[in-house]
Structures are given as structure tokens and as C-alpha cells.
Amino acid sequence: MTSLCQKGYCFAGGNEIKFSEECGVFGGISYKYPIAPYIQQGLFMLQHRGQESAGICVGERNPFIYKNKGLVMEVLSDRVISKIRGRMGISHVRYSTQGGSDTTHAQPYVVTYLGEKVAVAHNGNVKAAVEMRKNLEKQGEVFITTADTEMILKKVIRELRKAPSKWTFEEVGKVLTENFTGGAWSILFFVPGKIFAYRDPMGYRPLSMCESIDGVFVSSEDTSFQMLEGKSVYHIQPGEGVEISRDGFEVKRFAEEMPSKKCVFEHIYFARPDSNVFGKNVYSSRVELGRKCALENPIDADIVIPVMDSGFAPAIGFSQQSGIPLQMGLMRNRWVGRTFILPEQQMRSTGVRRKLTPIKEVLNNKRVVVIDDSIVRGTTSREIVRLLKESGAKEVHFRSASPKIVNTCHWGVDIPTKKELIANKYDDTCGIRDFIEADSIAYLSIDGLKDIFGRDGWCYSCLLADCEKPENENSTKCAKLSESVC
Ligand code: SF4
Incomplete structure (x- = not known):
């Protein structure tokens, strides 16, 4: 596991980083305009959650992916954003707590499955990842990164291959619950024509959604929604998620309620003071x-x-x-x-x-x-x-x-x-x-x-x-x- 702060001492845009935050996610669908500027602004509001890299995945069936090391406004500059079309996407800011810190580890991670692209952006950490990864490697799986997020994506794909159904919110939620309960995952999946967002059943990390006149968005913190007009914000509960498509959105429960484990350091240190976290x-x-x-x-x-x-x-x-x-x-x-x-x-x-x-x-x-x-x-x-x-x-x-x-x-x-x-x-x-x-x-x-x-x-x-x-x-x-x- 690589950790900048374990190697030395780090400062980032705002505070001294005594211990590092573990990433932020933002995504959604915009009703009228390209989503890229919404993502740029929404992700910018999550900059405090990760300063190593930023990335975006936008499109419908064959999305455009762009990610690199650096701050949001450096990676997703106005020049880059102005070229990205498409009204649906997910994005990520990263600070490595698990896995390497080079560009390969920047998220979203994207794979092609049955000719279509699937991407994932993850905030949290899965304790069982190391063991599960070893098992998958023994079964012939190969990995490009050392991060638990890639392992989650590959595990989901493996399990869904067994099922006749394809990428439904329920099937993905089932695989996540059966394999990763006990870990922390506020996670976004980009699948053809849809976005699925999930908050783990113990709810370690925050995740909020917002419906506005501009579109439907999900974010690690609701401060990302400040620029939206006519909005209504909902804080996704542990074991709940939201499925978003051009046809609309639906908040759904995918896992039984469990005793929750909300991270108290979100309030002490990590989250922005203007956010509402865990209510x-x-x-x-x-x-x-x-x-x-x-x-x-x-x-x-x-x-x-x-x-x-x-x-x-x-x-x-x-x-x-x-x-x-x-x-x-x-x-x-x-x-x-x-x-x-x-x-x-x-x-x-x-x-x-x-x-x-x-x-x-x-x-x-x-x-x-x-x-x-x-x-x-x-x-x-x-x-x-x-x-x-x-x-x-x-x-x-x-x-x-x-x-x-x-x-x-x-x-x-x-x-x-x-x-x-x-x-x-x-x-x-x-x-x-x-x-x-x-x-x-x-x-x-x-x-x-x-x-x-x-x-x-x-x-x-x-x-x-x-x-x-x-x-x-x-x-x-x-x-x-x-x-x-x-
Ligand atoms: S409160 Fe729990 S989840 Fe949060 S930093 Fe401490 S150990 Fe980690």
C-alpha cells in the first residue's frame, strides 16, 4: 500500500494533511446541456477529499475518459471540459489510501465488457480486498492497478457473467453486498445508458443526490450541489442507492439495514464545513x-x-x-x-x-x-x-x-x-x-x-x-x- 503521508509529510490546497482523505465521487445526468461543466464544478467542491488525481468518464455507450495526476482545475481545465460532449457521466478525485499513486491509479477505472464500456468511481476501502484479489489472480484474473476499486469492478463483472441478467441496479447491488459488506464503499458505476450509485450497508462514507432543473446528480458531499438551481437534496442512506437514466431516477434499497458505522472524522476533519454529512x-x-x-x-x-x-x-x-x-x-x-x-x-x-x-x-x-x-x-x-x-x-x-x-x-x-x-x-x-x-x-x-x-x-x-x-x-x-x- 502506498501512502504519501507515510512517506513523509504533506500539504495540500487547503490544510496540512495529517491523515489523508480517501477520495470523492460526483456524477449524474444533465437534462439540457453537456454534463462536463457540471462535473467540473461538482468535483471542484470535493477537491479537499483528494488532491493526487482527478478523472472523468462522460458519454452514453462509448464514453470519453480523461484522467491525470493533479488538481481538478488542472486536469479538467476549461479547455478540456469545453471539448467533452455527452450528458451522462461519473468522476473522481483521489488520494491513495490503497493502491499506487501514479496516473494508472487515477479513477474512474474503465473496462470493456461484451463490447461496451463499464466504469467505476469509488470512495472508501474494502478490507477483504487483498485476500479476494489473490483468489481472483489464482483464477486467472489480471490487474492493471493495485487498488481495491479495480478488484471490485472485476469481481462484479465475474459474478454478472454467471447470471443471465446483465447490468441491472439490483444485480450489481447484490454482488456488492454479498462480497464487500463490512467495507466502506460509496461507489458509482457507469454502465451503458445508466448510472448506479450505492452506499455500503454500514454507511461509512457519505453520499448525497440532488434533483434540480439542470439534472440529477450524486456526490460525496452535498456542497457540490450549491451551484444548481431549483434543487432538492436527498442523503442516501446506508444500503440504499440510486439508479439514474434518461428516463428519470429511482432511489432504491439494495441491502438490508445494518447497524451503521458513520465515520466521525468526516465531521471532525474531512468534510467541508458547508456540507451536511450524515444529516x-x-x-x-x-x-x-x-x-x-x-x-x-x-x-x-x-x-x-x-x-x-x-x-x-x-x-x-x-x-x-x-x-x-x-x-x-x-x-x-x-x-x-x-x-x-x-x-x-x-x-x-x-x-x-x-x-x-x-x-x-x-x-x-x-x-x-x-x-x-x-x-x-x-x-x-x-x-x-x-x-x-x-x-x-x-x-x-x-x-x-x-x-x-x-x-x-x-x-x-x-x-x-x-x-x-x-x-x-x-x-x-x-x-x-x-x-x-x-x-x-x-x-x-x-x-x-x-x-x-x-x-x-x-x-x-x-x-x-x-x-x-x-x-x-x-x-x-x-x-x-x-x-x-x-
Ligand atoms: S472513525 Fe472509523 S472510518 Fe473514520 S477514520 Fe476513524 S476508524 Fe476510519
């Missing part, structure tokens, strides 16, 4: 996270400052709750190169300083509470603390608007290895405080997080240590791990 506005969630963090971890300080951008909404909440004024103590440099990988520790530090500039007039002689959405390796947090102190801050108190991250993710989010996570390097929170050189540190508690989102229906897996499983919950190590303040 909840992301900005509002983040403000709540900040408020709760302030309630749990009161502190006497002069100013609250956010680590821009994903720490901004939690900092607003922290400030509202604590009454400590919110200030802009760190300026984010928006014009830093879009993506770069800095392999050495020395260069990582430089990366933080290229990205964030202190405003000394705000910080000088102040007791500062700095709010970030989460702490992953701790190296960025330490660099921020150093930067603030060098800029005159009298005290720096670090607050994380999420609990400690202690586990990796098997559902498509590129969290570093367990041993790289700062929460696993120290037995107690004071060790983390000392490492990042702050005067105090505090995390939102896991109970606090669950108070906001609910006990059930969410995936909290990367925030729960093995010792927090019911059989181990009294272990001393666990008690120390779950301490959230020092």
Missing part, C-alpha cells in the same frame, strides 16, 4: 466540538487562536463557551505550493513555518489557547507551540477538539501507523504535553464526543485503544491513555 451540518458539529472541549477543559487565558482552517470552527465554539476572545494569531499562507512531500524531520518543520505565519502583535505577552481539530504525530503541534512562543506568547495551552487518535483505519482513511501516533508513544498525557512543549494540553474526551454524535451508529474505531474494549477496560494502561488533560 448534520459539519460547521455546526465543529463548533459543538469546541464548546464541549472548553466545558471539559477550562483554562485561564487571554486569547483563543485556531490552527487554520479545520481548527477554526472548534475555536469559535471554544471561545463562545469559555468567554475567552477569539483572535487570529496564526495566518495561513494560501499560496504555498499545492502539494509537496517533505521527507525529513527538518523539512517538516520548515513546512509548518511555510504554511503558518504568526501575528506577533496578537500574541505578544499573551496566554494563548491554541485549538486544532486533532493531534496525530505531534510534530506539527510542537512546531506550532514553538512558533507561538518565539512570537512572544507567554503561555501556550494546546487543545484538541477530538479525542486521542490511537488506531489506524481500515475504511479508507490514511492514518499513520499505530507506532507513529503520538498518543501511543506516551503512557500518559503529560508525556505528550512535554513532547509538544506546551504549558498544558487537553483533548476532548471520547464520552464528550459521543455526547455530541451519539453512542451508536458511528465509527469511533481509531479513537478507541485495544484496552478500551469491554474485556480490558479496567487496565491501568487504559486509564492512563484515556486521561485527556495535563
Whole structure:
């Protein structure tokens, strides 16, 4: 498995990428005009979900496919888009959490089956992919990429070959459910004359659809629909999908309801604040996270400052709750190169300083509470603390608007290895405080997080240590791990 962030440290168009998002999908049918400009705009709104590559598949029976490494507006430039005809298509932005990161791995993946083209665009990760791929290889299947998405496509084709029926929404949904339940897949299929969209039965990743006067569209996040007029948005439920054709669209259930596992990090970090994910506005969630963090971890300080951008909404909440004024103590440099990988520790530090500039007039002689959405390796947090102190801050108190991250993710989010996570390097929170050189540190508690989102229906897996499983919950190590303040 290749992962840029495992190789080094990366920044992308917006935030520092502490752990990587796992892709975004957009597709649909436009009623009157070529769909390519709709796709360009819809996919552009998902840029934060993947910056490695972008791709488009547009047409009806013999679609035009174009994909490459780069950002949406670089790959799908106005020049490219103006040449693409056709009113039906799917598209994808990618960050590799599984499989390689070269152009071959850019999606949509397309194959020709019985003389017609079939394409797929996938957001998520399928845990069983490695084993299943080995089995398929033993049966003579060949693969061009190392990604689970190609494996899904090939498996679907193999299964449908056995059936007399062809590409129906129900048949594809059945193959997906029977083979990939337990994995995360918000996935679009382009088949001759139709688009099928599916959200896995546990609903790890979001998927929304929109009917408007311009057409019918599906997207990883509903913020993609902002440019559409006369719209009605529906959030596709776990185990549901939508079939779209020139004749119209139909939302259908293809799998039984299961206990859902919505990824809580969609709200903490990944999704855009202007999106509504799993029925909840992301900005509002983040403000709540900040408020709760302030309630749990009161502190006497002069100013609250956010680590821009994903720490901004939690900092607003922290400030509202604590009454400590919110200030802009760190300026984010928006014009830093879009993506770069800095392999050495020395260069990582430089990366933080290229990205964030202190405003000394705000910080000088102040007791500062700095709010970030989460702490992953701790190296960025330490660099921020150093930067603030060098800029005159009298005290720096670090607050994380999420609990400690202690586990990796098997559902498509590129969290570093367990041993790289700062929460696993120290037995107690004071060790983390000392490492990042702050005067105090505090995390939102896991109970606090669950108070906001609910006990059930969410995936909290990367925030729960093995010792927090019911059989181990009294272990001393666990008690120390779950301490959230020092
Ligand atoms: S393990 Fe964490 S990042 Fe992965 S799906 Fe669950 S909550 Fe999301």
C-alpha cells in the first residue's frame, strides 16, 4: 500500500494533511446541456477529499475518459471540459489510501465488457480486498492497478457473467453486498445508458443526490450541489442507492439495514464545513466540538487562536463557551505550493513555518489557547507551540477538539501507523504535553464526543485503544491513555 503521508509529510490546497482523505465521487445526468461543466464544478467542491488525481468518464455507450495526476482545475481545465460532449457521466478525485499513486491509479477505472464500456468511481476501502484479489489472480484474473476499486469492478463483472441478467441496479447491488459488506464503499458505476450509485450497508462514507432543473446528480458531499438551481437534496442512506437514466431516477434499497458505522472524522476533519454529512451540518458539529472541549477543559487565558482552517470552527465554539476572545494569531499562507512531500524531520518543520505565519502583535505577552481539530504525530503541534512562543506568547495551552487518535483505519482513511501516533508513544498525557512543549494540553474526551454524535451508529474505531474494549477496560494502561488533560 502506498501512502504519501507515510512517506513523509504533506500539504495540500487547503490544510496540512495529517491523515489523508480517501477520495470523492460526483456524477449524474444533465437534462439540457453537456454534463462536463457540471462535473467540473461538482468535483471542484470535493477537491479537499483528494488532491493526487482527478478523472472523468462522460458519454452514453462509448464514453470519453480523461484522467491525470493533479488538481481538478488542472486536469479538467476549461479547455478540456469545453471539448467533452455527452450528458451522462461519473468522476473522481483521489488520494491513495490503497493502491499506487501514479496516473494508472487515477479513477474512474474503465473496462470493456461484451463490447461496451463499464466504469467505476469509488470512495472508501474494502478490507477483504487483498485476500479476494489473490483468489481472483489464482483464477486467472489480471490487474492493471493495485487498488481495491479495480478488484471490485472485476469481481462484479465475474459474478454478472454467471447470471443471465446483465447490468441491472439490483444485480450489481447484490454482488456488492454479498462480497464487500463490512467495507466502506460509496461507489458509482457507469454502465451503458445508466448510472448506479450505492452506499455500503454500514454507511461509512457519505453520499448525497440532488434533483434540480439542470439534472440529477450524486456526490460525496452535498456542497457540490450549491451551484444548481431549483434543487432538492436527498442523503442516501446506508444500503440504499440510486439508479439514474434518461428516463428519470429511482432511489432504491439494495441491502438490508445494518447497524451503521458513520465515520466521525468526516465531521471532525474531512468534510467541508458547508456540507451536511450524515444529516448534520459539519460547521455546526465543529463548533459543538469546541464548546464541549472548553466545558471539559477550562483554562485561564487571554486569547483563543485556531490552527487554520479545520481548527477554526472548534475555536469559535471554544471561545463562545469559555468567554475567552477569539483572535487570529496564526495566518495561513494560501499560496504555498499545492502539494509537496517533505521527507525529513527538518523539512517538516520548515513546512509548518511555510504554511503558518504568526501575528506577533496578537500574541505578544499573551496566554494563548491554541485549538486544532486533532493531534496525530505531534510534530506539527510542537512546531506550532514553538512558533507561538518565539512570537512572544507567554503561555501556550494546546487543545484538541477530538479525542486521542490511537488506531489506524481500515475504511479508507490514511492514518499513520499505530507506532507513529503520538498518543501511543506516551503512557500518559503529560508525556505528550512535554513532547509538544506546551504549558498544558487537553483533548476532548471520547464520552464528550459521543455526547455530541451519539453512542451508536458511528465509527469511533481509531479513537478507541485495544484496552478500551469491554474485556480490558479496567487496565491501568487504559486509564492512563484515556486521561485527556495535563
Ligand atoms: S476508524 Fe476513524 S477514520 Fe476510519 S472510518 Fe472509523 S472513525 Fe473514520
